[in-house]
Amino acid sequence: MGSKKWIAMLLAGGQGTRLGELTNAIAKPAVPFGGKYRIIDFTLSNCTHSGIDTVGVLTQYEPHLLNDYVGNGRAWDLDRNDGGVTVLPPYWGKDGGKWYKGTANAVYQNIHYINQYNPEYVLIISGDHIYKMDYNRLLEYHMEKGSQATIAVIEVPWQEASRFGIMNTNESKKILEFEEKPEFPKNNLASMGVYLFNWKLLKQYLIRDEEDTTSSNDFGKNIIPKMLTDGVKMYAYQFHGYWKDVGTVRSLWEAHMDLLGDKPSFSLNDSRWNIYAGNANHPPQFIAPGAIVKESLVNEGCSIYGQVDHSILSYNVQVGHGTTIKNSVIMPDVIIGNNVEIHRAIIAPYTIIEDGAVIGSENEQDDITLIGDNQRISFQLKEVL
Amino acid sequence: MDSVVGIINLINEKHFLKELTYDRCLASVPFAGRYRLIDFTLSNLIHAGVKSVAVFTKEKYRSIMDHLGSGKEWDLDRRTGGLFILPPIHPEKEIKGDLQQFYDHIEFFQRSAADTVIISPGHHVCKIDYTDIIQNHRNKKADITVVYKKYDGIPVQKPIYHRCSVDHTGAISDINLYTFPQKDQDICLETYIINKYILIDLIKKCVENDEYDFLKDIVKANLNKLNINSYEFEGSMPFIHSIESFHHGNMAFLNQDIAQNFFHQDWAVYTKIKHEAPVKYSSSSCVSNSLIANGCEIEGTVENSIIFRGVKIKKGAVVKNSIIMQKGEIEEGAFVDYVITDKQVTISKDRVVSGDLRPLVIKKAEMI
Numbered sequence: 203m204g205s206k207k208w209i210a211m212l213l214a215g216g217q218g219t220r221l222g223e224l225t226n227a228i229a230k231p232a233v234p235f236g237g238k239y240r241i242i243d244f245t246l247s248n249c250t251h252s253g254i255d256t257v258g259v260l261t262q263y264e265p266h267l268l269n270d271y272v273g274n275g276r277a278w279d280l281d282r283n284d285g286g287v288t289v290l291p292p293y294w295g296k297d298g299g300k301w302y303k304g305t306a307n308a309v310y311q312n313i314h315y316i317n318q319y320n321p322e323y324v325l326i327i328s329g330d331h332i333y334k335m336d337y338n339r340l341l342e343y344h345m346e347k348g349s350q351a352t353i354a355v356i357e358v359p360w361q362e363a364s365r366f367g368i369m370n371t372n373e374s375k376k377i378l379e380f381e382e383k384p385e386f387p388k389n390n391l392a393s394m395g396v397y398l399f400n401w402k403l404l405k406q407y408l409i410r411d412e413e414d415t416t417s418s419n420d421f422g423k424n425i426i427p428k429m430l431t432d433g434v435k436m437y438a439y440q441f442h443g444y445w446k447d448v449g450t451v452r453s454l455w456e457a458h459m460d461l462l463g464d465k466p467s468f469s470l471n472d473s474r475w476n477i478y479a480g481n482a483n484h485p486p487q488f489i490a491p492g493a494i495v496k497e498s499l500v501n502e503g504c505s506i507y508g509q510v511d512h513s514i515l516s517y518n519v520q521v522g523h524g525t526t527i528k529n530s531v532i533m534p535d536v537i538i539g540n541n542v543e544i545h546r547a548i549i550a551p552y553t554i555i556e557d558g559a560v561i562g563s564e565n566e567q568d569d570i571t572l573i574g575d576n577q578r579i580s581f582q583l584k585e586v587l
Numbered sequence: 588m589d590s591v592v593g594i595i596n597l598i599n600e601k602h603f604l605k606e607l608t609y610d611r612c613l614a615s616v617p618f619a620g621r622y623r624l625i626d627f628t629l630s631n632l633i634h635a636g637v638k639s640v641a642v643f644t645k646e647k648y649r650s651i652m653d654h655l656g657s658g659k660e661w662d663l664d665r666r667t668g669g670l671f672i673l674p675p676i677h678p679e680k681e682i683k684g685d686l687q688q689f690y691d692h693i694e695f696f697q698r699s700a701a702d703t704v705i706i707s708p709g710h711h712v713c714k715i716d717y718t719d720i721i722q723n724h725r726n727k728k729a730d731i732t733v734v735y736k737k738y739d740g741i742p743v744q745k746p747i748y749h750r751c752s753v754d755h756t757g758a759i760s761d762i763n764l765y766t767f768p769q770k771d772q773d774i775c776l777e778t779y780i781i782n783k784y785i786l787i788d789l790i791k792k793c794v795e796n797d798e799y800d801f802l803k804d805i806v807k808a809n810l811n812k813l814n815i816n817s818y819e820f821e822g823s824m825p826f827i828h829s830i831e832s833f834h835h836g837n838m839a840f841l842n843q844d845i846a847q848n849f850f851h852q853d854w855a856v857y858t859k860i861k862h863e864a865p866v867k868y869s870s871s872s873c874v875s876n877s878l879i880a881n882g883c884e885i886e887g888t889v890e891n892s893i894i895f896r897g898v899k900i901k902k903g904a905v906v907k908n909s910i911i912m913q914k915g916e917i918e919e920g921a922f923v924d925y926v927i928t929d930k931q932v933t934i935s936k937d938r939v940v941s942g943d944l945r946p947l948v949i950k951k952a953e954m955i
Binding site: 237464479510 | 621849851874881882
């Protein structure tokens with residue numbers, strides 16, 4: 203096997219506890235998104251469109267669905283003889299085995315996997331962001347700057363900067379300091395969780411980090427700060443485009459709302475940058491006489507008899523007569539009866555909403571309502587909700 | 588069912604869909620929003636557990652090859668068996684009938700480990716349970732089973748259907764070729780189950796005697812010599828034999844009983860996967876009683892219509908009683924009624940197009 207220019211390591215082991223019941227039985231990257239996709243599809247499709255043909259997917263938390271879903275990578279054109287996609291759960295070796303202790307440790311434990319391809323660069327990405335990015339631009343920038351490690355950043359509003367990992371840079375975008383969730387941010391360039399490293403250098407740091415028993419073996423907390431202390435040449439690559447971390451129920455809902463409207467801030471229907479997804483055989487959707495569907499995204503397999511307004515419906519969702527769905531996200535295989543009202547809610551897969559139920563609140567100050575999967579919500583429960 | 592091999596026979600296809608079959612074979616005509624006609628037959632075979640399928644093509648088979656690819660979507664990319672596309676061996680010579688091509692590819696039959704062959708045309712839109720037919724075929728110890736259906740289609744202009752007469756034991760007693768069918772007459776679906784060794788033997792004998800038609804020279808000619816059984820298909824199936832009946836067959840899928848039966852019961856209909864986004868509806872969209880496939884952007888009005896993948900219907904456009912195939916574009920203010928547009932058709936701003944007694948067909952990639 204020859205050497206590869208670059209390969210990607212995709213971190214997909216996160217539990218995503220802030221997504222509540224959505225991640226009871228599946229990892230965060232496997233959470234359905236946009237009516238047809240799972241969150242991981244966006245990063246995998248970015249790899250495909252960037253011409254990266256070797257991707258290691260690091261899984262740990264509830265990996266079954268993700269393992270099955272990623273499979274041999276065919277949906278993303280990653281079923282290759284040389285490289286392709288490989289799901290990398292923690293494993294048992296000659297010297298025993300351990301769970302992945304942190305993001306850096308997950309990559310450390312797979313040094314042998316990466317060495318097989320002897321890549322010049324390794325791209326570290328994560329399976330829980332929604333964005334379309336050509337990683338080639340990042341690589342070109344990295345080479346142009348003579349950088350040893352490049353971190354993709356995005357400008358965030360100043361008032362939100364303290365929620366992110368912030369890069370403090372000089373005028374040529376050389377990174378001087380990295381601050382994780384600073385109380386008083388000095389900059390508003392947030393890390394997107396996309397790192398490009400020279401592999402030889404990263405390997406040394408991973409090995410040293412593993413030897414350090416006080417380290418929490420995390421890229422953001424340990425590897426990046428250590429490199430900065432050592433004076434490694436690190437640059438920030440500023441990405442101009444849509445990027446969203448969908449780590450909470452609200453941000454997941456917001457990212458869905460960003461797909462709607464006549465000029466959405468993030469468009470899924472982009473023939474130059476299709477988002478590939480692993481499951482797709484459903485019949486066309488049926489819009490019944492009397493149904494009203496406006497400003498919405500509706501996937502195949504749905505049948506709609508009621509009203510759907512400014513919402514997203516995944517495959518095989520049924521919407522009954524006299525039902526109104528507004529500003530909501532309905533995940534796959536949800537059955538919604540007649541005369542139901544749903545406002546500003548996320549309904550998890552396989553939920554059954556019985557006739558007459560009322561879910562969520564129209565009031566924008568209220569939290570987004572999340573109905574966990576496999577539930578049956580009846581009219582009587584309306585008071586509780 | 589390792590003992591059964593499936594044949595999709597496109598040799599006897601007629602050109603009754605005119606513009607829609609100018610450069611594609613009948614089996615690859617788009618249907619019901621996201622399928623090709625052949626998907627139904629292929630899915631039926633797969634769900635009966637058939638692991639080896641050969642598609643005998645005669646002409647204009649580029650689109651069918653593109654559609655079927657390696658057979659992956661139908662789970663037919665197999666190490667043993669799988670999908671075989673068998674075009675004419677001597678394309679310069681006229682094909683005298685299906686038996687000639689079966690003969691030219693006789694090795695396919697000889698090499699197969701199966702002992703039973705299912706033969707079906709590629710354009711029947713139905714959900715037919717071959718396991719039941721094969722069971723019936725074996726119970727009756729039949730040499731050939733002919734599948735028929737009571738005619739319930741709209742009247743035909745040309746005598747294209749073959750009528751069969753069934754006696755009280757269920758055996759075929761006679762076959763009338765090329766008839767105008769009346770309602771409830773037993774029409775041969777050109778779908779057969781046949782013992783493979785009998786088939787190989789008869790193919791050779793027929794071709795030696797310059798006989799080239801399966802139904803005429805193998806079935807009809809042997810009515811008194813072989814045990815020829817019948818099987819009535821009682822499910823729903825549009826008889827497609829004209830532009831009008833094709834339109835009618837598509838519209839039948841707006842009936843939710845029919846759509847449920849095809850799409851949500853027993854087994855799924857497989858087709859080539861395209862990675863298209865969910866349908867996008869805008870603030871001005873107004874859709875009623877329609878089937879819409881993914882990748883569409885609907886800003887206008889759609890009523891009683893079938894909209895295929897990747898169609899754009901702009902603001903102020905109205906589409907009624909129509910079939911808009913892949914990547915069609917209906918521009919602002921256009922009005923389309925009782926029309927079938929083939930792939931990639933554009934109806935320009937403010938144009939009015941409508942069918943009259945029959946649906947108006949607009950050829951592939953035309954701009955009106």
